Amino acid sequence: MRPARPARTARSGRPARTTLLAALSTAAVLAPLTVAVPTADASAALPKLTNAGFEQGSAAWHFTDGTGVATNNPHSGSKLVYLDDGTGKKVWQTVSARKGGSYDVSAWIATGWTGGRFTVRVNGAVAGGVDLPYRAAYARYTVPRIAAKAGDRIEIAFESGDGWINADDVSLALSGPAVTDPGFEQGGGGWQFTDGTGVATNNPHSGSKLVYLDDGAGPKVSQTLTANGPGTYSFSAWIATGGPGGTFTVRVNGTAAGTVALPAAPKYARYTVPRVALKAGDRVEIAFASAAGAGWVNVDDVMVSPLPATRPKVASSDPKIAELFAWAADKAGSWAQLPGATGPVNADERQTGGTGSTTYEASYWAGYAHRSAFYGRDTAHQVDGAAVLGLDAENRDMLGAFAATATEEHAYYPVWALNFDDRTNLSIDYRSPSVFVREVPSTFELVEKADKAYRWSGDASYVNDPALWAYYQHATNEFIALHDSAKPNGVAEGTGKGIFSGAASYDESGDDRFAEAGDSIGSQYQALLAVADLAAGRGDSALAARYRQRAADLKTYFNTTWSGTGTGADMVRGYSTSGTPITGWGRENSWFMPLKKIVDAGPRNDAYLDYIDEQSQGDERPSNIEAYTYLPDTFFAYNRNDTAWKWMQYVYDRRDERHIVTKQGPNGDYPEVSFTLLSQTVQGLLGVDPDAPAHTLATASHLPTGTDWLGIDDLAVGRNTFALRHDGATASTLTNKTGADTYTWEARIPGTHATLTVDGTPRPAATKTVDGTVYSYVTVPVAPGATATVRAS
Template structure:
């Protein structure tokens, strides 16, 4: 066993080096072990670039040799951290390419390494499995990847812009997803004829949720949140392209969906959101409320805190749990986030080999614990250490925004270095209220923001010249 662990560790290190992905080190030995395992698994799930599908990675049940829309949308940032940029571009483009009117503007839910729709989810263009969240989730993933990498093809390539346009228009209308139709839409719009309810390729052709165990489901709150976030992303893309009218239109559309969530889905008695609405006109609760936070669809702080409290009190499958490290860090629940990282990477955790888990751990550590958040439109990278004060943590060789950065958090200081050819803005953030932040030894007045858990964050924005190293510190 010891020999096996040593070999696994060496393979993990080699894979990281070969992929030119980020290298993470920390004095927190438990988190170090979690990252080492997760980064090694990400490389393990990397497919062969010469397969008919092109560069790809596992994002479905491992035995299928395939990638699924929901899983990919979730795994992309973890993949980018580990150097799987070619895979991300190729897989997202494959999904966008296959949107088609003959499938009622759906793509393929799952594609295998042979570049075919996975037979486990597809029989023909009239009979297949599809969760309607997928188009909006993929749209959001494209926006996130542009912000992370600076690669404008994610928001400007004709394959993607065609996908965006069809999703925001024909797809919404074909599946009766307008804001005022959410409770009145048919249970199975666009169903095959004759309809066989016992055939899941019939009844699940257009599921109105990522939650798949609710009989006669008409609408899931997670789908409404996904539509909101997808349209908000389109508004941001239009604004970036100086299309003011389109940006305003999509922003207005998105706002209508968010308002529906707060107007109709809050259960004041249980102090939580309903998650589904069925054909009998009944609301119910179950899995799915996590997506309200993932898609940042909640603007009422009290309600989002109640949602966090319920999530933290529950026990969830590994798919849901794999989203929680990043969510908890961003919402201000730092200790709980660390707990999820260790739980997901624990060898005794059932189904930890599901690909989403390792990708989620990698993202949870780099985006969450290290607080590294690139924003390509603003030419800005934020750092915020959310770890234990006594520990030191470093990410080296992280490819973001067409540059490579190294970030070290140590005690009350952060060192930021980037090797790009252009200057960028570094937002150096620290937990707590600090009037001044020392930048290269010179005091600068701090600005403040508050996370969802009420914790004050102090920060300064610094213009960092290309190829330089800068230090920010608090007293």
């Protein structure tokens, strides 16, 4: 049955609807996406859109009866446009194309029922549109690749249907270089084929088709695109070969911008030509070629990924660290989706071509590479690595998308996985509002990582957006209260009945029927600390203090009662649905306890870390590579740098081995691998702790034994970029390279030192203990363009 239309209240002299937020407390009123400022050339090419957020009321827009500007439920700012239910209502603006080109037109829209439409017309003819589904939470919808010539009239219109429509934050962007028929499902349209090549059906990576190149010199398959505007992109494809010698090349205006020499690899793996810089009008050729004696080549699923213009770079006395970081940066960047591109939805191992197609929004792959989705658990673990790469817009969109799904109907769980349109549930993991995959730690980790994204980016929407704030509150209040019955103690529980009914732990391999698990209580602790930080960001010091106290109380309860008195195999890592304590080795529900810092630092925790290290190499070690990606984080947290680096190398050195899920491809093509190696280099080895909202940056060397120095350049924090170098554990240098903000640097040196020198001048040092490690530190203001060096005296 269709839900009742919202009641009306008086508004600005017009009848008005109450907002969804008044009727549905978890409505997703997402704040505007933080995007890179376009270059002057790109801005000049865009049609001039006026009053895109309706903050100037009705200026530049046209309205029929039953429509208007309201203030009760904006996506951002203070105003939105609304259309009442019933057909025949319309709000529109017409702009002129300044130059010829292709444009993506987007808006944030919420609807009370189906039947509405977001339409773009060129010179009166429909050029594209989106049929709006029923979705009471705001989501971003894009009408992609609108072709226009200079002087063409482009109409952007919202048209009513059977329910109300709210719209806000309209935008125009130059379309990226999307590939035609990237998966060859339309038979290779847009591609050029020489003799000895073609489209086949016998061994696709996904869907039902691929392209093949026979053995020999001369076979080539290529497609040439024209860049619509400036940008930096990576080009990737899944390729299998019968022998070495083939090539994957990207050329710009006839000159090779990058080439991958293909090895002998008869099973599919993903190859990337990274960081190709383009200008408007550039001709870009994507080409696959075989060679004499090289063997056959199969190609499928070509992808273009937009990237920030600069990326961080690492150098070190240990070349393996620099090699690892460079590989991870290129690989992680290749998983970013091109907004406005068309791709499959609900693709998985059962339906490899998906159930249809949709327009993708800002996002990146987080989860199995053979599924067309990002997962909450993987997203949480990849947020920091994405921030290191500058994928702040993607982080914001994805975290907001999960927040929108944590409704009362879902008992305040976010869904497990979303398609790359950022709004539809991945069907393999979602059957109904009461039957979908959900795991307790994810609910809390998404809160924790929203705070991390806030600290990396400085994006105020993380604290000001009402939907995100509602998510934080529901996750740390109603969610806990609703799921706390088997062992009532203020700790959120799972059902013990499997992942489609709500699991307490991320560990899906064990037989334990958890009500409470170590990874869920540890993640709950960090979520409480995160909300304390986010509340402080809102200026609510009283609420921040209450959440800090809740976190402290939970940690005390864990250490005095919940976890028992033992360590190693005797530490409690969970409780069954019957209330029985569970001990022994539990993978995630073991290492998440120290990872989330809920275990008091000291001898008991030290012994448990030894146990984790031992078990992770033993007979019951994890079988999937992504499980190991948590171990470096766990050991870096307690300054066990050699052990953390050992596990980083373990993950990296197995990047070319096949994943246990064969359809996934090699281990290195599991996205979590590359993203976490980035964050572990920056937050682990370099000890970077950003706080962009406060314009502060703390650092501490975590270099492993034998590494003399490590440095990073072009690391973005907030609106600034930095260079940082550690020389051993006794000297650090920070440069505030670009940006307008002065940052306060808290330079930490392990150990107790009465003084530290700042640019050669001795200064009294303070001390603090962080997770069991004593540091001496000084705070140094570092202005834009300035450099400071801190050394142990």
